Amino acid sequence: MRAVIRPVRRLASGMRDAAAGASFRTKLFISYFALVSFIILLLGFAYYQISARNMLANVSESLGDVILNHNLQLDETLRDIRDKSEVLPIDEELYQTFAALDPENNESLLRADRRITQILFRYFGGDDNIYSVFILTPDYAFGSAARMFVPPEGFFSSGLREAAAVADGDLVWVPTYRFADVMDEPRLTDLEFEYDRLASAVKQLNLTYIDERGIFHTLPDHRDKPVLMVNLTVDFFSRLFEEYAGSSGFRRLSYGIAAPDGTVVASSEPEAAGRPETPPWLAEALAQKRGMLRFDRGGSEMLVRYDTMASTGWLSWIEIPVQDALLGLGALKGYTFLFLAVMLSVSAVLAYLMSFLVTKPLVRIKQAIRTVERGRFDARIPEGGRDEFGRVIRLFNQMNERIAALIEENYAARLREKEAELMALNLQLNPHFLYNTLTTLYWIALENGQQEMARVMLNLSDMLQTTTRNKREMWTLRTDLDWLEKYAYIMSVRFEDLFTMDVDVAEELLDMDVPKLFLQPFVENAIIHGFAEMDGGGVIRIRGRREGEAAVFTVEDNGRGFTPERLARMASGEGQSTGMANVGKRIRLLYGPPYGVAIESDEGRGTRIVIRLALKRAPRVDPSPAETPVASTGAAAMEAAGERRGQLL
Template identity: 35%
Template sequence: MMEKLKYTKFKTLLISSFICISIIPVVLLGLFIFHLSKQELIRQSEKQMWQNAENVSDILDEKLDYIEEFSLKINVDTRIYKIFQNLDTSDSMQLESASQEISKILLDYLPWNNTVYSTHIVTPYYQFGEKEKNYYPNYSFMGSKIQKAADEANGKLVWIPAYNYMDMFSIEDMPRDFLEYEHVFTAVRKLQLSRVESGHIEHLENKTDQMYLVVNFTEDNLNNMLKKYTKANSQILYYIMSEDGSVVGPYGENESKLFRNVTAADMGITENKGTVKYYGANNQEYIVTYSKSMVTGWYTLAMIPVNVFSKNIATDLTRAILILVTIEIILSVTTAVLISRKIGKKVYKPLHMIEKTGEGNFTARIVYDNRDEFAFFYKKLNEMNQNLQMLVHEKYEMMIQKRDTEIMSLNIQMNPHFLYNSLNIINWVCLKGEQENASKMLLDLSRMLQYTSQNGDVLVPLWEDLDWLKRYIGIMQKRYQDQFEVSMDIPEYLRSLEVPKLFLQPFVENAIVHGFKNYQDSGKIWISAEEEENDILFYVEDNGCGICEEDLKEVLNKERKSIGVRNTNKRIRMIYGEKYGVTISSQLEEGTVVTIRLPLKVNSKKQS
């Protein structure tokens, strides 16, 4: 770790330090705000949830309060008393007729906007009331938990939490879709029918020993009451639960798992209203506010998982922290970069001078103020560069002299080579007896020799070199009796381009002497030039016999072959650098293409 830190860039270390210094306080502050916000959000939510739970309890009391009065009125109803007083329990027709009358009487006591699903008076021998709803098989009601709860209440109204109808009455052979509602909750009271006669209360004996008023409600009634609050905040769960932990509504598998084997007392619910924390059967912590119904004795619970507060706050706080961290990073990076640049400028001054010196500018110096803390360092660098300038200048002058000597040596080597070939050609013309041609050739040769020897310039204008080349071609055409043709296509604006002296001649000579050797057809040579970016490409093409691959490799490399070609390539590279020079491509029986690449000088560009 320390080794990596040792070689870390100064700017990187500076930026990292600023980022760490700025981010750590923001994260710590964020954690502190997270804790405070969570506690405040829980407190506000508890208050709202408690208010909602109390509202639900009040609504529940309001909707179910009339059941108490209704059940008491049934006990003293004269019509029902007379029906049972005169009832023959063995007569099925009479039982059916009594059931219809009792059904009407029960409905008369219920308000028009009631939420009751079905009402019955159940006895061991018959079920009176709405038979199409909540059918009780023979003797299934007697002995059920509902009947036992009514007996234990001693004539008081008892509220039974939601239950599965078929499980409660042990119904096995009935299709589940036979019932309109599978889950209901019930209010039940054991009846003791009586009437007031001549100022005396008369009780109906024998036939009313086991007579129960059963009022059933569907769970939809509760769900509709809770839906208003559930829609307002889907994260809060609302339940109605009895003291023994039975879920009244909404009833389902998830609810039964949530409150499995738990009573209200187990949850810490001991008062009429309040707030507790509860760990559900799913091992999740909940905040629970509750309110007790004065009618049913059930509790309305408003529950919310504690992690909801963490998630909500964490999401918003994370977003805020990310924004702050981003701003801090931007400011830190900006500050670090500015400081790094200021320090870097101190270092880049000598680096810039060294770079200029490396490019050959030995006059580069560092400009500085004597008050600068780096002034002594800059002074010593300037002195060192001055001494280096003197040494390099001496060395450079020696290299220039050496290069000029080598170029002149190559020119001297080429001139005798050309002279030897030209005299050889004139000798052949003389042997043939063509005196006029020989005289013309000698005149051209003398002017050509004057051109090659008049000065020691390395570079000459292109038009002078082309004029010399045309005289050379004229001599060669006379020698070979016009067995070849030469075509030139050189742009006019290149005429002033400075080129190495006689740089085209060796390639034209090779095409004539070697390319058309033993060639039966008329030979052709094309000399052209084109511009490519900042370079000029000259082409010497012929349709001669071509060069085989093995000989092609030796043309520019072997010391004793193609002296003029090799010397020209060497001269171009010495003058302009390795990027420039000669390339040759050839195909047997098709011809050869020589490409000469030279730089395009400013004074050679188009005047138009």
Template identity: 30%
Template sequence: MLRTRLRHGMFENMWKTMKLRTKLILCFVLLISIPSITNAIIHYKTSSDIIVSNAEDSILEIVKKKTEISDLLLNTIESRTIDLISDPDLFRLFDREKPQTDMELLQMDRQASAILDKYFRNEQDFYTVQLVTSYYSFSGGGTTYTSTSPFVSVAPRGFVNSYIYDKIAVADGSLQWFPTYDLTRIFGQPELSGMDAKFRMVFSTGRLLNISPIIDGVSRSWPAEVERPVLLINFNEEYYRQNMVQTPTIQGSYFYVVSSEGQIVTHPDSSRLGMTDENGWYKQFKTVSGTSLVREGEEDVLIGYAASGITGWVTVYVVPYRQLLRNLPTVSYTDLFVTLVLIILSIAISYFISDRLTQPIKKMMAAIQQTGAGDFTTQIQDPSQLEFRILIKKYNQMNEKIAELIEENYKSTRREKEAEMLALNLQLNPHFLYNTLNIINWMALDREEAEISQMIVSLSTMLQYTVNNGQEDVLLEKDLNWLKSYTHIMEKRYAGIFEVEYQLGDLPSSAVVPKLFLQPIVENAIIHNMQTLEKDGRIIISGQRCGEELHFAVCDNGKGMTKEQINDLIIRDSGGIGIRNVKKRLNLMYGEQAKIQIQSEVGRGTVVTIMIPLISRLK
């Protein structure tokens, strides 16, 4: 780690002390060599991708064709087994009790052979075709349905005890396919285990025969006590390979067939027949057909696969990846030669360009020094190069902008001083107004106009509160006192029309609230909700502490509002600066903790509730 840091610091110092011309030469060399090398790599990668893509399409097409051919052959077999189900001769042959003598069994065997001969006479490549029951394997000695290979008759008892019989019995008459297995082991015939593997290893199909032919116009079926025979057809693994899979043309490639459970049906390596596919590729086959790039041992291989619609088995075509790219040319010497020529040209061009670049840079450095000394009026003439023209233009604009900001800052400072002077003058004007109101108050008292005097005192209190207190948040006690002065004046203004009642609970004296937050609500109740009343109007202003919140309500018995009017009041603030203004102020101060609720009924009145967090002046 320390060595890496030292090396990095050394290169960083070398770059800092390197001349501009040297940097340009180095940059030009890198700019030419890196794209050239990158282009060669991309060309190689693109070519290989095209080859692999074409190979994928070809491999997939081949394996799908092979699967279609196999499905045609297997479908023919299934069709013949279906024809066998409706055979009346076969129905009569087994429509009886279990034979008691060997002679009866031999007679049945000959008849069964004749029946099977009708349907499978031309299938010389079948290994065996048998009708198997728990007591006998019919057609076991015939040669019509076998190849030239040795014939192996299925042991009835071993067959009935095998998983193959169990699966056929559960299938209730549907055709079942079984991947390659050792029949001497599965059917309990160890005396035949010494046979050549190509005769022991078979794949099979079977069907439980529930025969129901139409005889003399009547549909017949066996009684329950009659044992249903099983049609069992065995195939050599060679049959699958010869009829459905041709020899691959690409060196090192091969076909094999695997069941959905991973059991190998056919494979060039006969020792793997009936074994579980150790590659585990079958677990990745999520679609009916496709291609995939996988690993086989130490080598990458491209596989194409397609599933049979009859058996569900998957035909896999394996092609070594290296064989696909064996004819792909490497990067040619021409590319290397062109790269070297471009590097030499870049060195020569860099010398020429560096000289042209240094002239405007020197001019700009001189101008920057003047700007650093405080001369923001410095302007540089536009050079001929477009890039430097843009840079110098931005530099000139920057100087102009700095000069404008300095001028604007000067004017802003001057306006602030003027505002301070205006504020001092405004502080003098209210004193004159207070004195005038005080004189009017004494004149009212001299004339024994107590109500007028009280209104003047309330107005003076309100004026003093609004002018002298420039804070946005105030003590709740002071704000309520101001509100009481306001409601007192409004009660006198609308004498006899309504009364205001305060129901204030145990509110903390140190609580802080937004200035005049209740006044717009009360004003809205007076001006809009009481306008239709001539008397008996009532406004109740209540407040209480609820945990860590303060709840206030303004309730009136005025004309009320519809839902549309309430929405219009909140959204458009049709009532002036009232509720919407209060809502904005509360949201600015408390965020989502502040809530305003409006409940109203036409002809009965309105209740506006405000809920805000409890904030103390001490906090």
């Protein structure tokens, strides 16, 4: 053993040494040639199995396409039946017919039968796949009896009626059954007739009608609810499978459709329809709904492909022996040796070309990197190709452009920073000038006995200082409500007591952070637009409550409200005031899509705004100064200004 291992180790060591001294292009050539040679040798042993697997996969895919096409066509018809059955219970003419029906009067039954037959033809008459359609009551089977007759008493004592009652208005598909057995007709048991085996859809019709006045009508409770019965023959379900079986060339192909409980709906063995089917793979196929299985049956390996119908949940399948699927494999053997010889002859040429094409872009990238090392960020590599190397070249060029831009932006940012500092110093002068001016006006109003004017000045000063001293986008709800009350007072003075404002907010919410002035645009809209045609009596109610992890605020007014057209435009993002729209956008940006603003309005009665905020928001760094409590800032400023009044005046 050692005598064998030592030469192998020497060979491997020699190959490593040779590879270490070779160029990347040589290494790539050797690697590619060795890989191709290995694949060629492997294909010599495995090509037959791979071909067999591919052929079996192709057959399986072909069978899957047949089943899929079969199910799609069936689903289209069955969905059409379902859609029409959903509209039928609200058909006005059908409701009126049953409402006027006298079950004890034969003439009434005949008139109703003619009208109902016409209604059923209008809904289902254009579909040739449907065998027959009836609407049944305990007294009568309404519908065309040209093809078949359904005894009402037999139907209402059958499992079909029970399935419709349990579904309570939903369409139920009943797999293939024997008509004589289900309808309890022993006279038909030994006879052969066209509708001996049927598959049916049944639906209890909860007939309703809404008249022109909007009144909702239903049939009296003492009346038995009619049941829709749509019948399909077994031939309808197996027709496509029969066509494929005749054209596929497979001698031992079988097919079928089974319900989830194992009942056979249709099968290549006609006598199996309506009976339980228990192949060894059925339970697994029903659980998986779609796929392929291979199993052994009597020493013969079988392939089954299956898929589930979306409309009914029934499973369709095709089953063939694996041996039949591989009949065409023998023709592939002759191509195996030719394929191996061609691959060996061209592998060396491909290895050389591949190594050259791969290493050429790397050489250009290497040269460009050396240029960048010398500080030349304007170096660019000619772009070409859409492969990975082309993408690397484009990213390299973009990187150089970005580096040059960042260098330039760094200098520009420093200049803008200096300009911003100068602008901030200039802006600090304006609030002081406004405070001093409002203080002067406040004391002039007091000296002249203008108490209300003085209070307006005081509130305005508080509002100004609150907004200028708080630079952040958030502050406490307590601060926001204090600011809003001062604003409402000023507006009430301006509009001569046109309205009153009532605020009721849970104490636990007062210290939560909220977006600045998020309530003001809605209060302003109520005053300016809601009370525009009123002389007095306006009321604005603000409520705030906690609901789970959210705080819900409402702003209600008894103004003129919005028209339905304008409310629809506002719901779609149009027609809102800039302030109201901005509040909604700010809330969604701050808290996410689940939060925001909803508008409810009743023209002539008022408007209700619902605002949802999260109780907590993810923290973020804010360079603005910390929020300053401002509940009494304006008053303190006025008093302090009073002490300096002589200096200001």
